Amino acid sequence: MKSLSDTAETNSPITPLPGDRKGVKRRKRILRPLAPSTYLLRNLGKTIPLTAVIVLAVTLVSGIIAMIDSIPYSIRTVYKYAREDIGITPRGDPSLLPGLVKDIEKNSPIPISRVIICRATSSMVRSIVGKWPFIMLGLKQEDMRFYAARQGTQSISGRYPTPGKAEALVSRPVAKNLGLKLGSTILKPDDIDNYSPVPVKVVGIAETDRWFMMDPIEYQRENYFPPIDDAMIFARDSAEQDKLDHWAVKRFKGQRPLVFAYFEIEKNTREMFATLYMILNVVIAALALVITFMMGMLMNIYQSQRLVEFGLLQAIGYTKKQLLRRVLAESVTVIFVGWVLGLALTYGLLRLASAVLMEPKAYALDVFDRQAYAYTIPIPLAILVVAIATVVLRFRRFDPVGVVERRLV
Amino acid sequence: MIRACSASLAYEDQGRQVFACRDIDIDVRENEFLGILGPSGSGKSSLLYLLSGLKTPTSGQIQYDGADLSKLSDDERSRLRITEFGFVFQQPYLLGYLTALENVLVSTPKDQDTDSALDLLDRLGLGHKTHRHPHELSGGERQRVCVARALRGSPRVIFADEPTAALDHKNGLGVVQLLNRLRGSGSLVMVTHDPSMLDEADRVVKLADGVLDLS
Numbered sequence: 001m002k003s004l005s006d007t008a009e010t011n012s013p014i015t016p017l018p019g020d021r022k023g024v025k026r027r028k029r030i031l032r033p034l035a036p037s038t039y040l041l042r043n044l045g046k047t048i049p050l051t052a053v054i055v056l057a058v059t060l061v062s063g064i065i066a067m068i069d070s071i072p073y074s075i076r077t078v079y080k081y082a083r084e085d086i087g088i089t090p091r092g093d094p095s096l097l098p099g100l101v102k103d104i105e106k107n108s109p110i111p112i113s114r115v116i117i118c119r120a121t122s123s124m125v126r127s128i129v130g131k132w133p134f135i136m137l138g139l140k141q142e143d144m145r146f147y148a149a150r151q152g153t154q155s156i157s158g159r160y161p162t163p164g165k166a167e168a169l170v171s172r173p174v175a176k177n178l179g180l181k182l183g184s185t186i187l188k189p190d191d192i193d194n195y196s197p198v199p200v201k202v203v204g205i206a207e208t209d210r211w212f213m214m215d216p217i218e219y220q221r222e223n224y225f226p227p228i229d230d231a232m233i234f235a236r237d238s239a240e241q242d243k244l245d246h247w248a249v250k251r252f253k254g255q256r257p258l259v260f261a262y263f264e265i266e267k268n269t270r271e272m273f274a275t276l277y278m279i280l281n282v283v284i285a286a287l288a289l290v291i292t293f294m295m296g297m298l299m300n301i302y303q304s305q306r307l308v309e310f311g312l313l314q315a316i317g318y319t320k321k322q323l324l325r326r327v328l329a330e331s332v333t334v335i336f337v338g339w340v341l342g343l344a345l346t347y348g349l350l351r352l353a354s355a356v357l358m359e360p361k362a363y364a365l366d367v368f369d370r371q372a373y374a375y376t377i378p379i380p381l382a383i384l385v386v387a388i389a390t391v392v393l394r395f396r397r398f399d400p401v402g403v404v405e406r407r408l409v
Numbered sequence: 410m411i412r413a414c415s416a417s418l419a420y421e422d423q424g425r426q427v428f429a430c431r432d433i434d435i436d437v438r439e440n441e442f443l444g445i446l447g448p449s450g451s452g453k454s455s456l457l458y459l460l461s462g463l464k465t466p467t468s469g470q471i472q473y474d475g476a477d478l479s480k481l482s483d484d485e486r487s488r489l490r491i492t493e494f495g496f497v498f499q500q501p502y503l504l505g506y507l508t509a510l511e512n513v514l515v516s517t518p519k520d521q522d523t524d525s526a527l528d529l530l531d532r533l534g535l536g537h538k539t540h541r542h543p544h545e546l547s548g549g550e551r552q553r554v555c556v557a558r559a560l561r562g563s564p565r566v567i568f569a570d571e572p573t574a575a576l577d578h579k580n581g582l583g584v585v586q587l588l589n590r591l592r593g594s595g596s597l598v599m600v601t602h603d604p605s606m607l608d609e610a611d612r613v614v615k616l617a618d619g620v621l622d623l624s
Contacts, residue, residue: 032521033504033511042506312502315463316516316558317491319484401463404498404570405454 034313036329046302051338053298054383057291058342058376059349061284065372066350068280070358070365072269074127077173077364078134079265081212084150085116085232086245087260088252094228100257101231109247113236116143117229119220123186123213124193125177128363131193136168136186136213138220144169150234151210158182158204164218166196169204173211176362180205186213197223211362288379296386303327303391310395311403320395324388331387339380343373410596411437411460411566416469418455418619429455430619432469437566437598442589444607445600447616453600454570456616460598461494461568462486491516495559495567495595497588499574501551503543509554510539517562529557533587549580556584560591567592569599573606581606 032038040047088104090096101115119138124131139147144160151171161167168186170178180186180202187196200215221227233248235241245261252259310323350367358365366372413436418429430452437443437460447453458464459471465479472478473493478486490496495516503512513526530539533553543551552572559567569588573581582605588597589609599607607613615622 033507033515034518038511039506308502309504312498312504313515314487315490315498316496317487317489317494318518319487321484401458404496404500404502406500 054338314400444610452619495564
């Protein structure tokens with residue numbers, strides 16, 4: 001059919017676009033006009049700020065939680081060595097120890113693989129919240145080998161300390177944390193935190209992810225006070241160590257000996273951080289509320305700017321439900337994309353923080369901290385609820401004729 | 410096809426009942442070009458909204474193929490509008506983030522065949538601007554895109570509410586001619602205050618103060 005307009009230049013249904021060359025015709029990509037992606041991609045000036053706010057909110061919340069979580073996670077990591085044995089000390093009365101060991105060997109609910117008589121002296125390691133107490137175990141050399149193997153040691157760089165000498169073996173995380181190398185001094189007379197009457201040199205580094213340090217028991221017996229031995233009892237099957245720990249704690253409850261069990265470290269850590277997490281929950285809830293309110297306002301403004309669009313579409317025959325579904329799909333897309341990008345950004349930042357700040361000092365940071373990521377779930381849900389509620393309320397009173405008559409533009 | 414039976418549209422204004430249309434009796438017949446002529450404020454747009462189901466009468470009835478439109482739900486009336494009717498409004502309302510072609514496709518959500526839409530735009534003289542966005546088009550071109558959107562899907566009735574209001578006389582007349590010539594077997598109901606726009610109308614009714622002028 002002939003064009004009815006004198007301005008028509010072509011009858012071809014495929015129109016060459018600027019940039020087409022040598023008569024090669026191409027069709028510009030046509031998106032489904034009312035698909036959520038079309039609006040979002042064609043209105044990046046609105047989509048990007050909305051998405052960015054969600055990304056930042058998610059990153060903020062998950063980042064804070066991950067950093068806070070790194071403290072109890074560090075405690076569990078640093079003292080994880082305690083999972084492999086139950087430690088028992090006669091609390092100042094060395095005569096009690098043989099009886100205690102006999103009692104455990106006789107009455108233990110599970111088979112015991114080894115009892116190690118040891119000494120222990122205090123030391124310090126570093127954490128993101130300052131210095132933490134640690135112990136230098138004094139062991140016989142054959143016990144050192146057993147202990148290192150039990151802690152998952154793959155190999156030793158250097159060698160085991162010579163019996164009686166001022167020498168130490170530390171695990172790789174301890175070496176990283178304290179900046180130690182073979183030949184470094186780990187204990188010395190002028191170090192109040194890591195004291196020894198003579199300098200103790202590092203002669204071996206155990207390749208494992210567990211934290212421990214040990215020196216010869218003969219050296220400790222000769223140089224430290226009080227002269228009291230302790231005991232470490234190992235279950236034959238590592239998986240049953242926890243059962244032995246619980247039994248021993250119950251067995252010696254209210255008695256003189258002091259028992260060190262890993263599950264108590266975990267319990268104490270949980271209790272220690274319970275109040276902090278309660279405060280944190282309130283802060284995160286307040287933060288989520290503020291972000292939700294802000295996002296709700298932002299979305300409300302953006303939806304207000306689309307009144308003409310909604311009015312026109314309703315006037316030509318789109319139902320309120322169809323329009324609501326479309327807004328819902330757009331909101332879900334923005335919020336979901338923002339949430340996923342926020343999680344991805346958090347993961348990236350945590351990896352960066354771990355590599356640059358934490359790992360060189362062997363500080364523990366869980367980049368896959370599920371709790372931190374789970375904390376962000378209420379944010380997209382709350383924003384979605386507020387956004388939809390706002391639009392539903394607006395649509396309920398909306399009259400498309402007001403728009404096409406230009407009363408509501 | 411469409412029949413208004415004593416249809417009135419009234420609203421409250423400071424406790425007083427004001428009639429936009431009053432006791433209107435009118436038929437829209439198959440394949441006719443019905444012109445509704447009246448000065449500004451005479452109620453002609455309100456009558457158009459009543460006939461198209463965009464508004465429901467406060468008294469009387471609007472029947473479409475014998476069915477009372479006010480008995481239909483909002484959703485049913487919406488479905489009727491999108492499947493049976495086409496609309497051209499005073500202002501050339503287009504979605505700014507869509508191209509001319511995509512704006513045309515909006516009126517037929519179940520038919521996204523671009524070739525026929527391109528053909529329609531071509532027949533309206535916009536074949537070379539199908540991928541332009543509304544801000545790249547002149548007022549007359551935008552209104553022609555609106556005409557294409559209204560014609561798309563071959564609606565049974567096209568309602569045009571002062572489609573020439575935002576255009577100069579020449580462009581306005583061109584738009585009316587395009588609407589009339591491309592409507593096929595569909596009816597065209599057009600309201601205007603300008604009698605010269607209704608030269609091609611089969612029938613013209615006059616409206617004054619919300620009442621049909623039968624003189």
